[in-house]
Amino acid sequence: MFEEIESAALQLSRGDRARLTERLLASLDEDPAIEQAWEAEIARRVRAYRTGEMKTYSFEEVDAIVEGMLGSAEGES
Template sequence: MTAETLNRLRTQILTLSKSERAALAREIIADLDGARDDTVEQAWDDEILRRMAQVETGQAELLTRDELRQRVRSRMGN
């Protein structure tokens, strides 16, 4: 693709509405990312369910925002 063609394309894209540009960007990114890996999606779904079960059964340690900040700061040496 020549620089001139690319500039024309860029100009045309900028005439699209914000939502149209966003949809186009999503399509381009999806194409660059390649095929979706359903095993990864399933692994994340399983992990979410596991963590929810830990919260519901009281096995998870829940932190307040202040507790989380304190832990992060202590790990960062602040």
């Protein structure tokens, strides 16, 4: 049975295989305690964002930080 499913999955387009992979991986992580913890963390972050407790960065700031990090990493090699 596994071989039949595998063969059918390999016939899917690249995008469909990616979606199938995501769903299969997600099915391995179904733990109510973990889901509950993530929901609480998401709620905490949204609350922090809305109240201004969380520092936010513009795209330009993040882009400059990443460019700086990449530039530093290239200089190390």
